[in-house]
Amino acid sequence: MAASAAAKRLVVFGGTGFVGSGIAKEAVKRGFDVTCVTRGGAAPAHLLGDAERGWASEIDWRRGDALRPETYRDAVRGADAVITAVGRLPMPSLTREEIVRDNGETNVAPGRVAMALGVRRLVVVGASIPPFVPGMAFGWGFKDAAYKVGKANAERFAREEFVGSGGDGDGDGGNNARGAVVLKPGGVSGTRWVDGVAVPLYVAMAPLGFALSKLPSALDPLASLAPVSVECVARAAVRGATEDAYAGKFTVIENLELIRGFGGD
Incomplete structure (x- = not known):
């Protein structure tokens, strides 16, 4: 499916992280102009040293704190997504408050x-x-599944505010209506960097993910627990962020769809 010709500039928050850097890399590979807003405002050394050299240097790195909109308003201005x-x-x-905030408001504030x-x-x-999963899906002492609460707050914002006030909610709003996608x-399987050290999560997770994702459809509830690659x-x-199919509506892409629908170019 072709990307919209209008969607040329993407702004990524969290671009130095495991998943965020994978997204930034994919966007550069596909020819989009990419701005990454991070607290440091620069690419970390392990990204500049990526085996597929050059992509991180093509990004416009901007300093900003997701919880302080005044630090990145100019970076977002004029973006297509x-x-x-x-x-x-x-x-x-x-x-608990920090966990909820850092998984919810850190995503909501840039959306606003x-x-x-x-x-x-x-x-x-x-x-x-x-x-x-304790501490994430159900109560873990006073944390009380704060991670899940924060993620749910971000999803609710995307559905009820970003699209709810600017799209028709039925997918008929066209390219001029706001659209939101929640993954x-x-x-997530891949190579995560921790304090400058590469941690190959894929060694354990990739074989498990492959095996579970190949289960018959009758076992989809079990297959849905499979790890997904960061590339997917x-x-x-x-x-x-770029295809017309996602314009003007709210879309959720669940784990199994990520694995089966986005496994190749």
Whole structure:
């Protein structure tokens, strides 16, 4: 499916993170102009040293704090789409309020700026959380599934405010109506960098993901728990930000659809 000719400039929040950097890389590969808003305002060394060299240097890196709109308003101005891939795992050292905020408002605030500046497309990287995961899907002491609450807040904003006030909600609003896409990956497989050290998550997750995703349709509830590659999530994010099929409506792409529908170019 061809990308809209009008969607040329994408602004990514969380572009130095595991999923966000994958999205930025995919967007550059597909020929879009990419701006990444990060607290540091520069590409980390491991991205500049990517084996597929050059892509990180093609990005316009801007300094900004997702919770402080005044720091990135100019970066968002004139964008065709905003992609938010900001999140924080529910570590014991964090308060419940911090976890909710850092998975919810960090994605909502850029969306509100996008609305104010007339951006027509929003993509939010949410999460599909298995019901048996403590601290994320159900109560974990005082944290009380704060991660899930934050992600749900971001999804609700995309559906009820970004599209609800600027799209028709039925998919007939056309390219001039606001559209939003929420991706809901489960575990994401790939190479995650932690303090300058590459952690090859794919070694354990990729074989499991492949096996589960090939189960017959009768076992889709089990297959939906399969890890998804970061490349699949990135393809879905960029297509959601640029293709006409996602204009003027609210779309949720669940984990199994990410695996089966975005596995290739």
